[in-house]
Structures are given as structure tokens and as C-alpha cells.
Amino acid sequence: xxLFPSFIYIxxxxxxxxxxxxxxxxxxxxxxxxxxxxxxxxxxxxxxxEQIDTFTQPPMDRIELxxxxxxxxxxxxxxxxxxxxxxxISRDEAERLGFAKYYVLSQVREENRVRTASSFAYTHTMDVxxxxxxxxxxxxxxxxxx
Numbered sequence: 001x002x003l004f005p006s007f008i009y010i011x012x013x014x015x016x017x018x019x020x021x022x023x024x025x026x027x028x029x030x031x032x033x034x035x036x037x038x039x040x041x042x043x044x045x046x047x048x049x050e051q052i053d054t055f056t057q058p059p060m061d062r063i064e065l066x067x068x069x070x071x072x073x074x075x076x077x078x079x080x081x082x083x084x085x086x087x088x089i090s091r092d093e094a095e096r097l098g099f100a101k102y103y104v105l106s107q108v109r110e111e112n113r114v115r116t117a118s119s120f121a122y123t124h125t126m127d128v129x130x131x132x133x134x135x136x137x138x139x140x141x142x143x144x145x146x
Contacts, residue, residue, distance in 0.1 A: 026055045030065060037069045045069075060093045072143035076132060079141055083108045083131045100140045108134045 024032065029051045036045035049071055057065070059081040066074040082089055082105055089109070094102040112131055135141050 024051070026052065026057070029055070033065075033069050033071075060096050064096065070145045072145035075141070075143055076135055079105060079108075079135050080128055080131050083112065083135065084128055104138045104140045105135075108138075 029048050033045060033048035033052060035041075036048055052065075059078040062074050062078040066072065066078070082093070089097070089102060089105060097105070108131060111134060112127065
């Protein structure tokens with residue numbers, strides 16, 4: 001057996017043996033996700049995504065990881081977090097998002113604030129369902145991995 005098939009055979013066997021819940025922290029699972037994405041180990045990738053889902057991350061970290069490792073299901077929830085929290089999008093977050101995404105998310109935040117203020121029920125948190133609908137209408141925020 002050549003080197004690479006041997007590695008795949010062992011890696012798959014090891015994965016099945018430790019699938020219970022290996023003791024990794026978030027950084028460890030991110031490394032597993034990164035490598036399993038690059039090497040197209042779909043079972044390990046799926047398991048790493050499931051494990052990362054159990055951790056809380058700031059929305060920008062989740063967005064960047066989603067793009068790096070092509071996990072589209074993380075994008076809309078992270079965008080919703082950015083749009084519905086009290087704090088505005090920071091300069092650092094805006095730079096990390098890029099202008100187009102920052103602009104669209106700012107528009108969604110503003111639309112929510114105007115809508116809630118005009119209903120005399122202004123709160124610091126925005127309606128998640130309405131925010132999600134608004135986010136899904138913008139092509140700049142569409143899931144590029146479908």
C-alpha cells in the first residue's frame with residue numbers, strides 16, 4: 001500500500017475509534033476542521049463542525065472561519081448576531097468584513113432600528129426573524145458554498 005492510502009486508512013480508523021468526544025478545545029477543533037477541509041476528509045470535517053458548534057465564538061471569528069473552511073451554515077446566524085446586538089459593528093469588524101458586507105449589514109441594522117423606533121417599541125435588540133429575512137435578500141450576504 002502506498003503512503004497516502006495507508007494514511008487515509010489509519011486516519012479513518014483512528015477517527016472511528018475516538019469519535020466519542022476527543023478532549024480538544026476550540027483551537028484544536030478549528031485545526032481539525034482546517035485540515036479535514038483541505039484534505040477532503042468529509043467524515044472528520046462533519047464531526048469537527050459538530051464539535052465547533054458546541055462552542056461560543058464572536059460572530060466575526062465564526063464568519064472568518066466559515067469562509068476559510070467553507071461552512072455556509074454559520075454565516076446567517078453570525079450576520080444576525082452582528083445586526084441584532086446593541087453594539088454597532090466596530091471598525092475592526094468592518095475591515096474584516098470588507099466594505100460590501102459591512103455596508104449591507106449596516107443597512108439591515110438601520111432598517112431594524114427605524115422599524116422598531118417607529119412602532120414605539122424600541123428595544124436594544126432587534127427582531128431576529130425580520131433580520132434574517134432582510135439578510136437573505138442581499139446577494140452580498142448569500143451563502144457562497146451552496
